[in-house]
Amino acid sequence: MAMTERDELVRSLSGLALFADLGDPDLEAIADPEWERSFAAGERVLRRGLSGGGLFVILDGEAAVEIPDEREPRRLRRGDFFGEVSTLLVCKPTADVVARTELHCLEIPGPQLEGFLLQYPHVTFRMLQTVTRRLRDLLE
Amino acid sequence: MAPGGDERPFPPGDYPVVVVGSGPGGLQASYCLSRLGVEHAVVSADEAPGGMFRLYPIFERLLSWSKPDAPAEKGTRAYEWFDHNSLLAEEPGCSALVPQLMDRSFMVPSRDEMERGMAAFAARAGVSVRYGCRWEGTARADDGRLVLTTSDGEYRCRAAVFALGVTTPWKSPIPGIEEVPHYVETRSPPDYRGRRVFVVGKRNSGFEIADGLLPWARQVILGSPRPVQTSVIALATVRVRYLQPYEDHALGGGTFALDLAVERIERTGEGWRVVGQGTTRSGAVDLAVDDVIAATGFSTPLGDLPALGVRTVAQGRIPALTPFWESAPGSGIYFAGNATQGAPGLRKHGVGAASAAVHGFRYNARVMAGHLAATHLGMQTRRERVPSDRLVPFLLEEATSAPELWTQKSYLARAVSADGETGIVPLAAWLDDPGGLSTAVAVEMDAGGTVYPAVYVASGGDFREHLLPPQHLNDFRGPEYERELRAAL
Numbered sequence: 001m002a003m004t005e006r007d008e009l010v011r012s013l014s015g016l017a018l019f020a021d022l023g024d025p026d027l028e029a030i031a032d033p034e035w036e037r038s039f040a041a042g043e044r045v046l047r048r049g050l051s052g053g054g055l056f057v058i059l060d061g062e063a064a065v066e067i068p069d070e071r072e073p074r075r076l077r078r079g080d081f082f083g084e085v086s087t088l089l090v091c092k093p094t095a096d097v098v099a100r101t102e103l104h105c106l107e108i109p110g111p112q113l114e115g116f117l118l119q120y121p122h123v124t125f126r127m128l129q130t131v132t133r134r135l136r137d138l139l140e
Numbered sequence: 141m142a143p144g145g146d147e148r149p150f151p152p153g154d155y156p157v158v159v160v161g162s163g164p165g166g167l168q169a170s171y172c173l174s175r176l177g178v179e180h181a182v183v184s185a186d187e188a189p190g191g192m193f194r195l196y197p198i199f200e201r202l203l204s205w206s207k208p209d210a211p212a213e214k215g216t217r218a219y220e221w222f223d224h225n226s227l228l229a230e231e232p233g234c235s236a237l238v239p240q241l242m243d244r245s246f247m248v249p250s251r252d253e254m255e256r257g258m259a260a261f262a263a264r265a266g267v268s269v270r271y272g273c274r275w276e277g278t279a280r281a282d283d284g285r286l287v288l289t290t291s292d293g294e295y296r297c298r299a300a301v302f303a304l305g306v307t308t309p310w311k312s313p314i315p316g317i318e319e320v321p322h323y324v325e326t327r328s329p330p331d332y333r334g335r336r337v338f339v340v341g342k343r344n345s346g347f348e349i350a351d352g353l354l355p356w357a358r359q360v361i362l363g364s365p366r367p368v369q370t371s372v373i374a375l376a377t378v379r380v381r382y383l384q385p386y387e388d389h390a391l392g393g394g395t396f397a398l399d400l401a402v403e404r405i406e407r408t409g410e411g412w413r414v415v416g417q418g419t420t421r422s423g424a425v426d427l428a429v430d431d432v433i434a435a436t437g438f439s440t441p442l443g444d445l446p447a448l449g450v451r452t453v454a455q456g457r458i459p460a461l462t463p464f465w466e467s468a469p470g471s472g473i474y475f476a477g478n479a480t481q482g483a484p485g486l487r488k489h490g491v492g493a494a495s496a497a498v499h500g501f502r503y504n505a506r507v508m509a510g511h512l513a514a515t516h517l518g519m520q521t522r523r524e525r526v527p528s529d530r531l532v533p534f535l536l537e538e539a540t541s542a543p544e545l546w547t548q549k550s551y552l553a554r555a556v557s558a559d560g561e562t563g564i565v566p567l568a569a570w571l572d573d574p575g576g577l578s579t580a581v582a583v584e585m586d587a588g589g590t591v592y593p594a595v596y597v598a599s600g601g602d603f604r605e606h607l608l609p610p611q612h613l614n615d616f617r618g619p620e621y622e623r624e625l626r627a628a629l
Contacts, residue, residue, distance in 0.1 A: 024417070029365040029366050036454060049602070052584070
């Protein structure tokens, strides 16, 4: 029996800043196997121009945001999230996100994101902090 | 006859491809390979075809429909949408077999009808299997070929198709659950008469147990961390099993479906103690019950395949697969059947594919066979052609009635090249590499359950997505759609 696998998923989530305020019952509720996604190195995770994607949180591995005409792709690592703009605004992504290594993510489907963020306001607050930090970095 | 009087087919040796398993996934994969002229062996540890349907579901009734009478004629491609349980065949007399064996008590077949349907398919479609031959181990030879060790000897092949099912009882890691009987160990319903039963899990098998025990048990309580998605159940054929216990829960009939993170399960003399914390509603839960059943699902019996690089998802239960259901590009380790859910596709709007069910994975098998033959054996599979003046109506006809597209929404697509060559492709793979097929059409569904056609046009290493509007009767043919599709192309 894969006794440690579930522990690892819950433990993995509990170690992320985004979920730091949640207790084990909440983490178990979030650790939905249907939300777990695994990508091989080189695989596209988010596709520019494709509607209907979700919010991805990296559990393990590394990805890169590839925007046309931008020379240096932005690196994403464990704990980073992406897809929030297209999911929250219900629009098509303007960049590709490609797995740089084997990549393990949690994908919260777009239609379920609103309910998720309302159910876990601490996660929403920490997400808002991150998005605000990204905005500040862009403006500086 | 082989030496020793063994009349079984496929003795150990060298084959281009070996298929492991004789459930619906293995039978469909073998049939599709044969149609393409791919020489292969099929081995199975079982003694007869049918796979998991030889034993389950415990309460004998499947969830997916087969309509003996339907708006489309049996044996036609359009009829496949009304028959989710038969395997696919092109020869007359080999397709739509399950509804012909149903007694019409229900619109869904019984386990026995399903098992007989699989056996009838193997017999009529001529799918030969070496039964009683257990796959025991796998290695990679120096020449790159796979070596499958079995109870009968070694098989060498360039590619293997593992149709193992998702069949090994799996339990979530809750302290104390080791002693709890799994779904497969559920006793006869009268044994639960007058007893208070806790079922760990609120998915198909949990509700199946709850439904089966409702006429017998004093009380049934189901518990798992995530809430039941009532909006999904209402639209899914699983409501056959979900509805009665969930109605009982909703109306206060004594059954409870709790959103509960179970922390531990303890034996207490003749009974059990279940301790946990509420998830959607906080608070401690401490229950004394007579029986506990772990309806926590199954895993794929992968054996030693992880040592050959097969990654897993879903807490180690399912192999992680490429869009063509291979463990890694070029590995030659393919999967058929229920485990093809390990290739999740795009999951647009959170809508998953039907790859865990016969009506989904039977189409996966056909596409996989073509891909395997082309990439590992260098065989060019013949594609149909559509005259250029018929292209637009053809694509709209496909969006309206192609069973592959309707079953595998935003997962399988009809793709065509500029000169009319056409085939069914995994959409996720096509978006990254159209392979000369310049346009793809898929059927998609948004979060509200509205179905619409999606058109993708390849363009300079990229693609453009065009979503066509929905139609009340899901009929996407006619001048308005033709105009819109022409504009998109």
